Every structure is written in structure tokens, then in C-alpha cells.
Amino acid sequence: MTSPWHVLTEAEREQWTYTPWVSVGPLRFGMSHDEATEALPGFAASVSVAHRDFGQPMKAEFRNPCVPAHGVAVTAYYDSSEGLFCVVVDARYGPQVTLDGIRLVxxxxxxxEEQFLGYVLERGIAPQYAPEGDPASDDLGIVMRVQRAGDVVLSRPVFAVVRERANTLWDCVPYDESGVR
Structure with a gap:
């Protein structure tokens, strides 16, 4: 039996790549839920409505069969007009996502944070922080959230695209993802 705070090792995680504004692994921004489900064979999805968000986007939680039944690996948010607009990768059970070789999960x-800030500064991108103090980049479409895993806190990246009626990336992060887990 695994500990309730079990965290997958690097060897146990699928390996994905992030392309800003385009895709997170096999998930492409703008795709439908059915397309996302096809792109994640072997993952089981449960779908609900994100009730606390404007427009009530659809929220899909994808579970990897290799982890406990309660363990969500990836959460995807869809808008009826724009399709997939936000992907959140779980710190404990999600795939490892890299951005130009930087492991984000x-x-x-x-x-x-040190590595991420060095990356953005090397590219002439102004460093940003979300309201809770998490490093972020509107230019890269990333907010580096955190998630508790027992007595430690680990990175749980939120990847998103700026949607209609939004001024910044943070405005596009679903309310369900705005708090520390």
C-alpha cells in the first residue's frame, strides 16, 4: 500500500514537453474534451462544471491507472467557445513537463523559481509573480503554483492561454486553481 502522500518518482512519470501557447504534452490548447480524451489513452476522466468561474467552464480530471483512485494527474479546463484553455499538472501524480529542459513538476x-527566473531573464522576459507570490510569466503562459505532499511543498504548474475578457494570464486561471493545495 502506498502512503497517502506518495509522490511518483521521475522514472514513474510520463515525460511531456510544454510549448508556450500551443500545447502541454499531447494536449493542445483549443481542443475539445473528446479530443483531449483521445490524446490521453489509458487515462480515465471525470467531468464536472467549475461552478465558481465566470461562464462555468467544464473541468475534466484525468486519472492515471498507475496511481491511487483518488489521484488526479492532470486537470483540464474547457470553455464552450475556445476549447481547452488551462492545463494543471499534479505535483504528486502528474507527468513531468519540461520547458527547454527545465523540469516543472x-x-x-x-x-x-531560481531556474525559471534565470530562464525568463535570459530571454528578456520581465519576471512576474502571481498575487500569492508564485513565479509566473504571461509571455510563457505559466503560473508556478504549489501543492502539499506531506511535510513538503512541490511545484504544480498551471499552463493557460489568455481568454476573452482577460487582461493577464492570472485572470484566466480558474478559481479552483487559485488557492494553495
Missing amino acids: GRVPSRL
């Missing part, structure tokens, strides 16, 4: 936040 399940990392100690201070170490990732």
Missing part, C-alpha cells in the same frame, strides 16, 4: 519551489 514536483520540484522544490525555491529551486525551480
Whole structure:
């Protein structure tokens, strides 16, 4: 039996790549839920409505069969007019997502922040922080959230595209993803 705070090792995680504004692994921004389900064979999805968000987008939680039944690996949010607009990768059970070789999932936040800020500064991108102090980049479509795993906190990236009626990336992050887990 695994611990209730079990975290997958790097070897146990699928390996995905993030292309800003385009895709997170096999998930492409703008795709429908049916297309996302086809892109994630072997994952089981449960779908609900994100009631606290404007427009009540659809929320799909994808579970990997290799982890406990309660363990969500990836959460996807869809808008009826724009399709997939936000992907959140779980720190404990999600795939490892890299951006130009930087591992973004399940990392100690201070170490990732240092590497992430170096990455954005090298590219002339102004460093940003979300309201809770999480490193972010509107230019890259990333907010580096955190998630508790027992006595530690690990990185749980939120990837999104700026939608209608939004001024910043943070405005597009679903309310369900705006709090620390």
C-alpha cells in the first residue's frame, strides 16, 4: 500500500514537453474534451462544471491507472467557445513537463523559481509573480503554483492561454486553481 502522500518518482512519470501557447504534452490548447480524451489513452476522466468561474467552464480530471483512485494527474479546463484553455499538472501524480529542459513538476519551489527566473531573464522576459507570490510569466503562459505532499511543498504548474475578457494570464486561471493545495 502506498502512503497517502506518495509522490511518483521521475522514472514513474510520463515525460511531456510544454510549448508556450500551443500545447502541454499531447494536449493542445483549443481542443475539445473528446479530443483531449483521445490524446490521453489509458487515462480515465471525470467531468464536472467549475461552478465558481465566470461562464462555468467544464473541468475534466484525468486519472492515471498507475496511481491511487483518488489521484488526479492532470486537470483540464474547457470553455464552450475556445476549447481547452488551462492545463494543471499534479505535483504528486502528474507527468513531468519540461520547458527547454527545465523540469516543472514536483520540484522544490525555491529551486525551480531560481531556474525559471534565470530562464525568463535570459530571454528578456520581465519576471512576474502571481498575487500569492508564485513565479509566473504571461509571455510563457505559466503560473508556478504549489501543492502539499506531506511535510513538503512541490511545484504544480498551471499552463493557460489568455481568454476573452482577460487582461493577464492570472485572470484566466480558474478559481479552483487559485488557492494553495
